[in-house]
Amino acid sequence: xxxxxxxxxxxxxxxxxxxxxxxxxxxxxxxxxxxxxxxxxxxxxxxxxxxxxxxxxxxxxxxxxxxxxxxxxxxxxxxxxxxxxxxxxxxxxxxxxxxxxxxxxxxxxxxxxxxxxxxxxxxxxxxxxxxxxxxxxxxxxxxxxxxxxxxxxxxxxxxxxxxxxxxxxxxxxxxxxxxxxxxxxxxxxxxxxxxxxxxxxxxxxxxxxxxxxxxxxxxxxxxxxxxxxxxxxxxxxxxxxxxxxxxxxxxxxxxxxxxxxxxxxxxxxxxxxxxxxxxxxxxxxxxxxxxxxxxxxxxxxxxxxxxxxxxxxxxxxxxxxxxxxxxxxxxxxxxxxxxxxxxxxxxxxxxxxxxxxxxxxxxxxxxxxxxxxxxxxxxxxxxxxxxxxxxxxxxxxxxxxxxxxxxxxxxxxxxxxxxxxxxxxxxxxxxxxxxxxxxxxxxxxxxxxxxxxxxxxxxxxxxxxxxxxxxxxxxxxxxxxxxxxxxxxxxxxxxxxxxxxxxxxxxxxxxxxxxxxxxxxxxxxxxxxxxxxxxxxxxxxxxxxxxxxxxxxxxxxxxxxxxxxxxxxxxxxxxxxxxxxxxxxxxxxxxxxxxxxxxx
Amino acid sequence: xxxxxxxxxxxxxxxxxxxxxxxxxxxxxxxxxxxxxxxxxxxxxxxxxxxxxxxxxxxxxxxxxxxxxxxxxxxxxxx
Numbered sequence: 296x297x298x299x300x301x302x303x304x305x306x307x308x309x310x311x312x313x314x315x316x317x318x319x320x321x322x323x324x325x326x327x328x329x330x331x332x333x334x335x336x337x338x339x340x341x342x343x344x345x346x347x348x349x350x351x352x353x354x355x356x357x358x359x360x361x362x363x364x365x366x367x368x369x370x371x372x373x374x375x376x377x378x379x380x381x382x383x384x385x386x387x388x389x390x391x392x393x394x395x396x397x398x399x400x401x402x403x404x405x406x407x408x409x410x411x412x413x414x415x416x417x418x419x420x421x422x423x424x425x426x427x428x429x430x431x432x433x434x435x436x437x438x439x440x441x442x443x444x445x446x447x448x449x450x451x452x453x454x455x456x457x458x459x460x461x462x463x464x465x466x467x468x469x470x471x472x473x474x475x476x477x478x479x480x481x482x483x484x485x486x487x488x489x490x491x492x493x494x495x496x497x498x499x500x501x502x503x504x505x506x507x508x509x510x511x512x513x514x515x516x517x518x519x520x521x522x523x524x525x526x527x528x529x530x531x532x533x534x535x536x537x538x539x540x541x542x543x544x545x546x547x548x549x550x551x552x553x554x555x556x557x558x559x560x561x562x563x564x565x566x567x568x569x570x571x572x573x574x575x576x577x578x579x580x581x582x583x584x585x586x587x588x589x590x591x592x593x594x595x596x597x598x599x600x601x602x603x604x605x606x607x608x609x610x611x612x613x614x615x616x617x618x619x620x621x622x623x624x625x626x627x628x629x630x631x632x633x634x635x636x637x638x639x640x641x642x643x644x645x646x647x648x649x650x651x652x653x654x655x656x657x658x659x660x661x662x663x664x665x666x667x668x669x670x671x672x673x674x675x676x677x678x679x680x681x682x683x684x685x686x687x688x689x690x691x692x693x694x695x696x697x698x699x700x701x702x703x704x705x706x707x708x709x710x711x712x713x714x715x716x717x718x719x720x721x722x723x724x725x726x727x728x729x730x731x732x733x734x735x736x737x738x739x740x741x742x743x744x745x746x747x748x749x750x751x752x753x754x755x756x757x758x759x760x761x762x763x764x765x766x767x768x769x770x771x772x773x774x775x776x777x778x779x780x781x782x783x784x785x786x787x788x789x790x791x792x793x794x795x796x797x798x799x800x801x802x803x804x805x806x807x808x809x810x811x812x813x814x815x816x817x818x819x820x821x822x823x824x825x826x827x828x829x830x831x832x833x834x835x836x837x838x839x840x841x842x843x844x845x846x847x848x849x850x851x852x853x854x855x856x857x858x859x860x861x862x863x864x865x866x867x868x869x870x871x872x873x874x875x876x877x878x879x880x881x882x883x884x885x886x887x888x889x890x891x892x893x894x895x
Numbered sequence: 896x897x898x899x900x901x902x903x904x905x906x907x908x909x910x911x912x913x914x915x916x917x918x919x920x921x922x923x924x925x926x927x928x929x930x931x932x933x934x935x936x937x938x939x940x941x942x943x944x945x946x947x948x949x950x951x952x953x954x955x956x957x958x959x960x961x962x963x964x965x966x967x968x969x970x971x972x973x974x
Contacts, residue, residue, distance in 0.1 A: 443971060471911060471948060499971045531969045532911055536938065536946050556969040560900070568913040568944055568964045575941035586972040627900040658902045671902050677962065686900045721900065722970050741972075781974055831973035 306393050307401050346370065350767075351380040351392055352400040359397045363388060379766075413758040414506075414799035414838055417776075419867070419889040420518060428889040431845040433519025437462070438508045438844055439541030439552035440837075442500030444528040445493050446808035447486045449501060449825060451509030451517065452524065459483050460510065462523050464493045465540050467530040474533075474540075493528040498811030500528065502827055503555045505806035507837040508844065513824055515805065518841025518888075519848075531556065535572050535743070542581050549580035549847035553840035554749075555833035557588050557741030559595060559719035562631055564789035566677040570746035577748040579852040584750045584840040586832035587794040588741035588783035590723055597733040598717035598788075601638070601708035608643070610729040612700040613687060617724060621692040624699060626726040630683040630706075630718035631788060634674065637710035640683055642670060643703040652683050665690055665698055678789065683718075687726075702726075706733075717788050737879055739783040740793045748855040750843070750862070751793040753882060754779040754800025754835040755871070761802055761828035764817040768828075773801065776871045778880040782832055785879040796862050797872070797881040798842075800835025804828040842888045849895045865890040899965035906952035914945045914954075914961040925961050929953070 346369060353359035356374035363372055363384075370384045382392070392398055415421040422428055445452065447459060454460055461482055467474045477485065477492045485492040495501045508524060509517035525544050527537035538552045561567040565574075577583050590596070597609050616622040632638055640652040644663055650670060653659045658671035669686045685704070706716060717738060720726045728734045744751035755778050760769035779801040785793045807813060807820050807827035814820050820827050846853055846861065853861075866884030868874055877883055899910050914925050925945050929937055936948040945961075947954070954963050 497971070499973055502973075529969075531971075532966045533946070534969050535913070536940065539940050554969075555973075556971050558967055558969050560967040561964075568915045568962055569966070571915065572913060572940050572944040575943065589972050589974055660903055669901050669903055684900070684902070688901075721967060724970075829973050831971075833972035836972070 304393050306398060307389075346383050347386060347389060349382050349384070349389060350402050351382055351398055352378055353380065353395070353398045354378065355397060356380045359392070359395055362395055362397065363391060414803055415516075415518070417757040417799045418838060418842065418886045429845060429892045431848040431892060433508055433522030433841070433844040433848055435548070436519065436522045436844045436847045437525050437541075437545045437548050437550040438504070438519060438522045438840065439525045439527070439538065439545070439550055440500060440504045440507065441527045441529050441534050441537040441541070441552065441554050441556070442503050443497040444495030444500050444808070445504055445526050446495050446501045446806070446811070447482060447491075447493065448809065449505065449806045450512045451505040451806045453510060455510075459486070460508075460523050462525055463544050464526040464528065465537060466493050466528045467533050467537065469530050471530060471532065493526060495528070495808040495811055498808040498813030498827065499555070499833065500526075501808035501811070502803075502805045502813070502829060503553065503833060503837045506803060506834060507553055507841040509806055512806075513826065515826070517805075518838060519844035522844050525550070535569050538573065538583060539576050542576050545581070549851040551582045551584060551840050551843040551847060553837050554583065554585040554743060555831070555836045557586060557744055558722050559590070559741050560627065560629060560721040561742045562675060562678055562680060562682070563717070563719070563738065563740070563742060563745050563787055564678050565745055565747040565787065565791065567742060570743055570749075573743055573746045574748040577855050579854050580847060582750065582843050582847070582853070582855055582858055583743075583746075583748065584752060584836055584843060585744040585746075586836040587744045587751045587753045587785075588739060589781040589831050590739040590741065590783045591736045591781055593723045593739070594727040594729075594734050595720040595723055596717065596735050596739050597704070597728055597731070598735045598738055599715065599733045601706070601711055601714045601716065603708055603711050606705065606707040607731070607733055608703050608705045609731045609733050610701060610703050611726050612729065613689070613702065613726045614724055615699070616692060623689040623692050624687075624694060625689065626687040627721040628685050628718055628726065629721070630685075630716055631675070631680050632716040633713045634679050634681050635710070635712035636708070636714055636716075638716055639707040639709060641705045642668065642685055643705055645697060645701040649705075652685070655681060665694055737784045738786065738788055740785050740787060741783060745787045745791075745793055747791070750839060750855065750858060751795050751882070752800075752832060752836040752839045753794040753797040753880060754782040754830070754832045755797045755881070755885065756801040757799035758802040761804055762821055763819055763828065764822055768818055770802070776869060778871065779830065779832075782880065785882070792877045792882065794882040795859060796839065796866050796883050796886055798835040798838040798886045800832050800838070801830040802828055803830065803834040803838075839886055842886055842891065845888065845892060846895055849892060853895075861891050861894055862886070865894050899967055904951060906950060906955075908951050909948055910951050910954055911946075911948045911966040912954050912963050913940065913966065914947055914957055914963045915943050916961050920960040925957065928957055928960065932956070
């Protein structure tokens with residue numbers, strides 16, 4: 296056996312070393328060459344003129360470019376930052392570059408997964424060859440999206456003839472005046488004359504909707520590209536009214552509504568009026584999918600079982616508003632326990648003032664320096680519970696850090712039949728509990744994902760590299776297939792199994808709304824191509840909503856429980872999920888569209 | 896106090912809420928009670944649940960016949 300030894304160049308990436316080696320051996324196969332960004336007319340004979348795309352890291356990129364001599368006509372070296380050159384050069388030129396003392400590293404450009412293909416492969420929708428594994432495309436099914444708005448000038452909302460695929464849009468108003476309804480003709484006119492009804496100043500809704508059903512664009516295709524849309528630009532208060540409008544508009548047609556939003560003001564047990572309303576508007580052919588939430592690491596939940604006489608004191612910090620202009624800090628929170636139990640609960644100010652929560656049926660107010668406080672305790676018969684509300688309203692945005700930190704909740708258990716108490720800050724960004732044994736990552740699935748009929752979706756990683764206006768990006772800390780560190784954990788307060796499943800939500804590339812907040816995120820947006828890469832359970836939920844759209848195409852009358860049974864039976868288990876039938880990170884496992892469709 | 900979380904805020908603050916009849920009461924009674932207060936901004940979300948926007952004092956009056964839960968803002972789940 297003949298053995299050949301090559302010396303690896305320490306400055307060159309492994310893939311580049313491999314290419315240099317193969318060039319010497321003249322064994323560079325077509326597939327490998329293509330994958331590494333090379334232009335090869337023939338893989339059997341890689342000539343000096345063959346070009347390779349690389350990034351060159353140098354102490355001075357301009358100087359390094361000038362030092363490369365005798366560039367061929369087609370070779371290019373372009374400084375893209377002070378220290379990085381983008382180059383398309385021959386392998387011989389690469390060898391010269393590697394000899395340059397000014398150069399510290401040369402890496403081949405990888406073909407990035409620019410689009411949803413990583414997610415589509417992850418859920419078993421796209422084969423390695425790029426073809427779909429199922430024949431369903433969403434035809435005849437409606438996708439409803441309740442979100443921040445929609446850039447309907449984006450090609451992903453148009454069919455192959457350029458016509459809008461949107462049958463209707465409801466625009467709710469921030470001042471809660473009567474919403475405005477638009478039909479397809481009005482939307483076509485409005486997006487032609489620049490009035491742009493339902494426009495998306497944030498960019499969230501555009502991204503979400505395109506994941507679910509976007510038309511093929513720059514190699515990306517939504518999960519259900521032949522479905523039609525019913526869209527609600529929401530004021531984030533009347534979200535259930537928005538879902539109801541969508542189902543009304545859908546009439547007898549099958550329809551899935553996606554809600555990539557949520558909150559934590561409520562019992563988290565499916566008994567709120569809002570959740571009951573969602574249960575009642577769902578049914579055969581009318582399915583609601585919601586994001587589980589991104590609150591695993593937000594320290595917004597405390598919970599645990601107490602024994603009589605036990606006292607725990609949990610510190611928390613009120614957070615400053617992220618709004619522009621800044622609003623006064625505001626921290627509402629609720630605590631819940633069973634009515635057979637009895638707890639004394641107090642709020643303690645940073646200066647040590649103790650304010651007791653009043654008896655059931657009572658509300659008290661306190662006015663401290665710079666902050667108003669309202670404390671109440673109410674019976675909650677819907678789940679035989681007691682609800683405690685604590686609301687801190689600072690009077691000014693200009694408040695010292697000392698006034699925001701070192702607040703405490705003191706909980707003392709008098710009677711424990713069950714003895715469990717749970718509390719949540721109303722939403723992320725309002726306050727955080729400090730480290731304490733009662734601070735739990737479990738039970739952070741938000742509402743409405745906790746509703747009984749709603750399919751709740753967690754997120755896992757399907758991609759760690761992406762393209763942007765600032766060049767290729769990657770997050771080396773991400774592990775493909777692992778639950779996203781932010782993805783909220785189940786179960787619900789009443790012990791139900793939520794989330795139902797996990798889908799790719801970490802690093803999804805989809806439609807970018809022009810002139811939106813996201814368009815200025817240069818590490819995330821490719822503005823010329825109108826694409827955006829972001830993460831969240833917001834992105835996982837529309838993947839599942841798109842899948843449900845395909846399920847409904849195959850069987851129009853599926854009910855929420857049917858969908859749950861299908862998912863339970865077909866979700867994929869792997870090394871990350873483990874073999875258990877349900878777990879609080881991944882639910883029943885990872886979405887597998889092909890298996891699910893085959894089971895219907 | 897800021898609505899919609901407060902129970903003791905300004906009684907004239909107009910609040911969005913969902914109302915569902917308590918046992919022994921009906922959606923019709925809720926609608927009738929709201930009409931008596933000249934509330935126009937309401938819709939029947941389901942055969943049980945009414946979506947309504949009305950002054951806080953009206954909604955608190957309604958609590959004798961309905962579960963009334965103020966709508967609270969939802970957040971988008973992106974990072």
